[in-house]
Each structure stands twice: as structure tokens, then as C-alpha cells.
Amino acid sequence: MIVRILSGERELFHVLIRPYEKTLFFVAFSLLRNAEDAEDAVQEAVMKAYKALPRFRSESKFSTWLASIVLNEARGRLRHDRIVTFESVDASPDPDEDFAPAVIADWREVPSQSLERKEVREMIQQAIAALPAIYREVFILRDVQDLSISETAATLGIADGLVKVRLLRARLMMQKCLAPKLQTGRGGMFGFLRKGVGASWF
């Protein structure tokens, strides 16, 4: 399709990018944490990708190339707005702290139907937003957008091993934040939802 676009069928660029729109948005959102800024970044990046299309090399995946452009655009906006704070890359004052999940006695599954509740969706979104940027990036690409480890690594320009390290920490941070709120029991999300109207799936 890229060859056809470069040969003059420009309108096909719409078709080319359509499958990746959601991923692109969340790549930008993972850094900017604001929907309006993320949308602006995606628009700008897609225009840049169109203009740069002759320079795309087929040895890389188009989706990865495109996501990288969005990521660079988002990073550029962060630098420009001085929003970013420099965060420790892979070390923390207490490395074990990153590996400590919320230790709970048992787990009762939270069904996907619970996502019909705005409170549950917001709780998850806030937990992701609270992750340090380097963990949020890998978590969104791998666990929200379902890119493979290798695709996540290629998009971020880092090694597969580093993705795995960051993913472990991100997942345990998410568990530590959310499990106590979602778990069955007094004061947990189940207790809260049981009192609510329409919580019949519990």
C-alpha cells in the first residue's frame, strides 16, 4: 500500500493509518496524560509521518515506525512545556520496593462487567496515570494496546530486556495500587459496589 501511496494514490494513507489510531492516541496519552494534548500530538505526528513516508524503510514495521513518531512528538511537547520531571530510569532508592505487591490473603475475581461502572474505569485510569512515565509507557503499549514485548521495545527504542524489567515493576505497582481497592471485603470496591444500584454482577 505504501508503494501505491508513493506512486500517487495519496488517499490510501487514510486507510493505512486507520488500524493504528487507538494505539497512537494512547502512546501520546501515556506521556501527556491529557486527551486534548494527546490528540494534538497524534494529528501533528501523523502529518509528519505522511510527509516522511518516502523515508520509511520496510525492514521496520509500519506500526512501530508510526508509533515512534507519535512518541517523539509527545516527548517534544513535554520538553517544550517543561512538564516532565526527570525520573530515575531503572534504579530506585530501594529496588525491592518496586517488587513488592500488595500482599492479600485471597482474591475474588472482579468481572469485566464491572467496567460498566465509571468509578471502576476511573480507578484504573488513575492508577495508570500515577505510574512513573518510564513504566507507564511500557504498560500502556504492552498491556493496554497489546503490542508484543519486541514491538514495545522497538517503539520506545529500548532493549527487550529493559521492557520486561519495566513491565514487571509497572504490573506490580498496578497490583499494589488497585488490588486493595478492588478486592472483596470490608472497605474494598466490592463492598462499595454492593451498596450501589445495578451492581448485580456481584
Add this chain to the structure above:
Amino acid sequence: MVLNCKHVWREISNYIEGTVDPGMREAIETHLAHCRHCAAVLDSTRNILVLVADDRTFELPIGFSDRLHTKLSEVISAIPPGG
């Protein structure tokens, strides 16, 4: 190979990915069979990942795609790729 809880936590992400070697997998599963806390950590982490990946958790802003393609049409009609 005998693992304690911290060892299991350090491998839990790779275990979910299915990328631990058979020896480690067996050691983790032996530990999980006897440690309800680590079993709950694994179950809760998996459950949270299922919720996170659900399309309902994150939705695109309404009109996002339309606005993107409208702007793209303007550029496409004005200049060729590389232009």
C-alpha cells in the same frame, strides 16, 4: 529449586507472559500451590491486566478519528508524501 515469595514476585510478570523456563515454571507453581498470598498476588495481577486491556477501560475521545482524517485530507490534497 525452592523459591521464596520475593523470588516469585520477581518472576511473576514473565510467568504471566509465559516466558519463564520449565524449571522456573515448576518451581513457581510448587510455591503457588502452598502460598495463598502469592497465589492471590498472581490472580489479582492477572485480573487487573484483563480489566486494563478491556476496550471499555480506555475509549478514544468522541470525534477523534473524524478530526484526524479531516486534517489529514487537507494535507494530502495539498502536498504529496515527502513534500
